[in-house]
Amino acid sequence: MIKEFRDFIAKGNVMDLAVGIIIGAAFTAIVNSLVADIINPIIGLIIGGVDFSNLYYVMSGTVPEGAGLQTAKDSGAAVFAYGSFITAIINFLIIAFVVFLLVKAVNSIKDRAMRKGEEVPSAPKGPTQEELLTDIRNILASGNSNVPPANAASPTMPAE
Template sequence: MINEFKDFIAKGNVMDMAVGIIIGAAFTAIVTSLVDDLINPIIGLFTGGVDFSNLFWVMGGGEYASLAQARDAGATVFAYGSFFTAVINFLIIAWVVFMLVKMVNRVKASAVRPDDVAPEVDTGPSEKDLLIDIRDALRLRA
């Protein structure tokens, strides 16, 4: 059982996955900062400083100054602002990841030089071509 575990850990895919998770966690901190510290203030500037995450509707009635107060009081709230903020954050993160993947693909494409590409090798006629030639040669003999 220990040998099977060693084989499992030693596989390249597991190590690649671990590196991906670690890089993903670090990247998440960067993107979160980008969204919270740079993009959301710009959106707030255009919307007049409205904090979408604090938009809510109390379903059972009642008035609360903030979403946190309503939740602390145990009120049933429809927190549409939090959902809207999550959707905006997702779209921003998806755009950043798209741009990152696009950049990586461009770097990979520029790294492949024509010398690295194997030339096409002419393998000669196909099996079908050879059989047609044999058939034609047999017809000429007859």
Template sequence: MIQEFKQFIARGNVIDLAVGIIIGAAFTAIVNSLVEDMINPILGLIIGGIDFTNLYFVMSGNVPDGASLEAARNSGAAIFAYGSFLMAVLNFLIIAWAVFLLVKAVNRVQTAALRKEEVKEEEPAGPSQEELLAQIRDLLAARPGA
């Protein structure tokens, strides 16, 4: 059983998956920071700081007017918190857009790097040193008075 476990762990797929999870966790931190620290403040300025999180209506029970969503939930009333759902959808769309832009930028960089490699491969090797010396010799020999 230990031998089978060693073979399982040593497979390339498992190691690739582990690397992917680790990179994904680091990438999540970058995307979250991008959204929370850069995009959301700009959107807040554009839409006037509107926060849909506290939008709800009471289906049954008593909740004081103007109470926050948390206070409404703590009151024990049955509430329909459509604002939280709207904010979750909005945050998803923002995060998806940010990831799309990041992936697009990475793809652009990779494409540019591949093009440079292709250009290097397609460049003609040119004449060798011996061929150049032979051409110079021939030119010197063909000069008048030589």
């Protein structure tokens, strides 16, 4: 059982997955900062200074007027934090777009590497110069110009 586990862990796919998860966690922090610190303020400025992270609806309980989301949650009121949901949607769209760009870049690099590794197909191979000369020699040696060449791939010479 330990050997099977060791073999499972040693597989390349598992190690790639582990690296992907670690990079993904770090990448998530970057995207969250991008959304919270750059994109949301710009969107808020465009639509009139609205901060998405503090948008909520009080379903039950009392919350002081103009209180932020954290204050509303701390007061024990049941709040519907739709601003957080909007932020999560924006995060998802940004992450999906960046992953799309990464996959597109990797596929482009793979395509270029594949094209570089492929050989350019050459023209179909015909008889070599030596084969043609051998055919001519054989025809001349036989004294019969109507004899077809020994190599079937070589062109036949016209009769005189």
